[in-house]
Amino acid sequence: MQIRQPIVVVLGHVDSGKTSLLDRIRGTGVQGREAGGITQHIGASFLPTETIKETCGPLYKKLQESENQVPGILVIDTPGHEVFTNLRARGGSAADIAILVVDVNRGFQPQTNESLKILQSRKVPFVVALNKCDQISGWRKSDTKFITQAIKEQDQFIQTDLDQKIYDVVGTLSVLGYQSEAFYRVKDFKSEIAIVPISARSGVGIPELLAVLVGLTQQYLQKRLDQKEKESRGIVLEVNEEIGLGHTANIILIDGSIKKTDTIVVAKRDSVIITKPKAILLPKPLDEMRDPRDKFKPVQSVDAAAGLKIASPDLEGVLPGSTLYIASNEDDVKKYTKLIESEMKSVFIDTETNGVVLKCDTIGSLEAIVEMLRRSQVPISKADIGPVNRRDIMETRAIKENDRHLGVVLAFNVKILPDAKEESESGHIKIFEDKIIYSLIDNYNAWVSEDTANEDDAIFAELTPISKFTFLKGYVFRNTDPAVFGIRVDVGTLKQKIPFMNKDGRKIGLVHQLQLDKKTVTSAKAGQEVACSVQGITIGRQIFEEEVFYTFPPSHEAKKILAKFMHKLSSEEQEIFNEIIEIQRKKDAAYAY
Ligand SMILES: Nc1nc2c(ncn2[C@@H]2O[C@H](COP(=O)(O)OP(=O)(O)OP(=O)(O)O)[C@@H](O)[C@H]2O)c(=O)[nH]1
Numbered sequence: 354m355q356i357r358q359p360i361v362v363v364l365g366h367v368d369s370g371k372t373s374l375l376d377r378i379r380g381t382g383v384q385g386r387e388a389g390g391i392t393q394h395i396g397a398s399f400l401p402t403e404t405i406k407e408t409c410g411p412l413y414k415k416l417q418e419s420e421n422q423v424p425g426i427l428v429i430d431t432p433g434h435e436v437f438t439n440l441r442a443r444g445g446s447a448a449d450i451a452i453l454v455v456d457v458n459r460g461f462q463p464q465t466n467e468s469l470k471i472l473q474s475r476k477v478p479f480v481v482a483l484n485k486c487d488q489i490s491g492w493r494k495s496d497t498k499f500i501t502q503a504i505k506e507q508d509q510f511i512q513t514d515l516d517q518k519i520y521d522v523v524g525t526l527s528v529l530g531y532q533s534e535a536f537y538r539v540k541d542f543k544s545e546i547a548i549v550p551i552s553a554r555s556g557v558g559i560p561e562l563l564a565v566l567v568g569l570t571q572q573y574l575q576k577r578l579d580q581k582e583k584e585s586r587g588i589v590l591e592v593n594e595e596i597g598l599g600h601t602a603n604i605i606l607i608d609g610s611i612k613k614t615d616t617i618v619v620a621k622r623d624s625v626i627i628t629k630p631k632a633i634l635l636p637k638p639l640d641e642m643r644d645p646r647d648k649f650k651p652v653q654s655v656d657a658a659a660g661l662k663i664a665s666p667d668l669e670g671v672l673p674g675s676t677l678y679i680a681s682n683e684d685d686v687k688k689y690t691k692l693i694e695s696e697m698k699s700v701f702i703d704t705e706t707n708g709v710v711l712k713c714d715t716i717g718s719l720e721a722i723v724e725m726l727r728r729s730q731v732p733i734s735k736a737d738i739g740p741v742n743r744r745d746i747m748e749t750r751a752i753k754e755n756d757r758h759l760g761v762v763l764a765f766n767v768k769i770l771p772d773a774k775e776e777s778e779s780g781h782i783k784i785f786e787d788k789i790i791y792s793l794i795d796n797y798n799a800w801v802s803e804d805t806a807n808e809d810d811a812i813f814a815e816l817t818p819i820s821k822f823t824f825l826k827g828y829v830f831r832n833t834d835p836a837v838f839g840i841r842v843d844v845g846t847l848k849q850k851i852p853f854m855n856k857d858g859r860k861i862g863l864v865h866q867l868q869l870d871k872k873t874v875t876s877a878k879a880g881q882e883v884a885c886s887v888q889g890i891t892i893g894r895q896i897f898e899e900e901v902f903y904t905f906p907p908s909h910e911a912k913k914i915l916a917k918f919m920h921k922l923s924s925e926e927q928e929i930f931n932e933i934i935e936i937q938r939k940k941d942a943a944y945a946y
Pocket residue numbers: 365366367368369370371372373374432484485486487488551552553554555
């Protein structure tokens with residue numbers, strides 16, 4: 354059985370130490386150069402078994418007992434979920450396993466959660482690297498690279514503190530549906546996620562982290578890594594035009610192998626291209642690189658897993674994030690062309706329905722954002738690759754007329770063309786731009802909620818306020834035409850031009866004007882005593898001193914308040930509102946229904 358090396362990615366929140374960890378892992382390899390060292394790939398670094406063995410020391414013995422020994426690990430050089438989302442594969446991810454970096458002193462942060470969601474949706478197993486242990490207050494520096502040893506050398510209170518921090522992570526993960534434990538307490542690696550405390554800065558914990566990664570892949574990922582009867586395929590991570598090389602694509606080869614004589618089948622936006630590589634390139638080892646401009650060496654073939662560069666004039670317009678198949682005969686070419694065509698159909702969206710317009714830089718980001726929008730039940734009318742153009746804005750304008758919240762463009766890591774910008778400004782079309790997936794969606798959702806709240810506030814402000822007030826004894830200023838008398842607002846806010854009723858539910862009229870100290874006021878709050886004028890009634894006939902009145906919202910307004918705005922009433926207003934409904938329903942059973 355031939356097992357390839359697993360592809361490892363690093364994810365985590367900004368500043369959690371992802372790059373430092375990658376540097377440290379690569380540095381491990383550099384130190385281990387004599388024993389094999391790392392090999393630099395395109396976009397990835399390869400740590401061979403020898404290097405891992407040297408780093409892990411006595412821990413490696415256990416790993417050797419496995420029948421399915423991996424020949425090393427291939428670590429993707431760029432951390433973060435943007436590259437991860439591009440490492441896509443049918444029904445999952447091209448990444449075999451992930452390291453989720455968590456800052457020990459900060460715990461889970463927004464992008465940690467986001468990374469986890471993406472790992473979950475692509476079903477990628479992961480290990481938690483609890484980084485920056487050296488920053489735990491009182492942490493004692495030690496010479497060992499093994500975290501289990503370093504922990505033993507700490508004062509008891511530090512050990513307790515670290516344990517507490519580990520349990521915080523265990524707690525958070527359990528809320529999210531995962532069982533986890535410090536790796537040295539894990540009983541079953543299949544059901545529990547291993548948490549490995551490390552310091553990317555000092556390097557402590559790296560041997561254990563590598564040992565856990567290799568152990569997990571050897572034990573549980575043999576099927577994925579077994580190369581028997583696997584189709585040869587890779588993922589396009591970047592497409593460039595390079596001096597001296599022309600059009601190139603950086604590829605992570607996931608399975609199988611690629612030879613210069615092979616045919617490659619890969620997606621453009623509107624077609625499938627079938628071509629042969631003009632050159633397959635790998636980085637030159639540092640000591641062979643005499644001229645820094647001459648960074649690559651041509652090779653005849655490469656085996657998975659690997660990061661490589663292909664040069665071919667036909668690669669212009671190839672989509673980053675698309676799968677690249679390697680065919681050795683005509684039947685394969687046909688099969689892969691069909692596969693790519695159907696894959697493209699499922700990724701792009703173009704419908705007549707109302708929904709947001711989404712433009713992304715790569716297929717991977719497109720797929721991830723579509724998935725997240727669907728999860729937050731945001732309809733999509735169009736999802737495509739490329740800059741935002743004038744047509745996108747025109748389409749959005751039409752959508753905005755039907756639904757203001759859907760008439761927007763979400764632009765992920767793409768340019769807005771000048772005419773699109775102009776059109777969006779003149780048509781007041783909102784464009785949300787971002788380079789971080791979760792903040793693009795969060796910002797859009799936040800705007801929708803804020804806008805809905807503002808809209809609600811405006812509607813609520815137009816409704817009859819809920820209030821109760823009392824005609825004060827001895828305060829009759831004028832009997833009729835209009836009747837003017839003193840009142841005290843007992844509950845809520847009373848306003849001018851508001852209908853009111855007595856406690857039997859009989860409509861008396863409109864509060865015409867309110868005056869406080871002989872000055873007209875538009876409203877009076879609970880506790881205030883003001884003069885109130887009402888047209889068309891006579892004191893002593895329709896109303897009497899010491900009588901209690903209620904504002905009287907028409908039935909359709911009362912219905913709206915019940916359905917949408919109860920939370921905007923104070924508990925006293927709610928009580929009064931219920932009284933109003935009770936009084937009115939005695940007269941009109943359909944009131945507020
Ligand atoms: N004390 C200490 N500092 C660390 C450790 N790891 C990373 N740092 C520091 O934390 C900061 C962020 O580290 P990076 O490696 O750049 O973090 P990142 O997650 O790659 O950050 P982004 O690329 O911005 O997402 C840097 O100042 C690092 O020096 C560690 O183990 N201990």
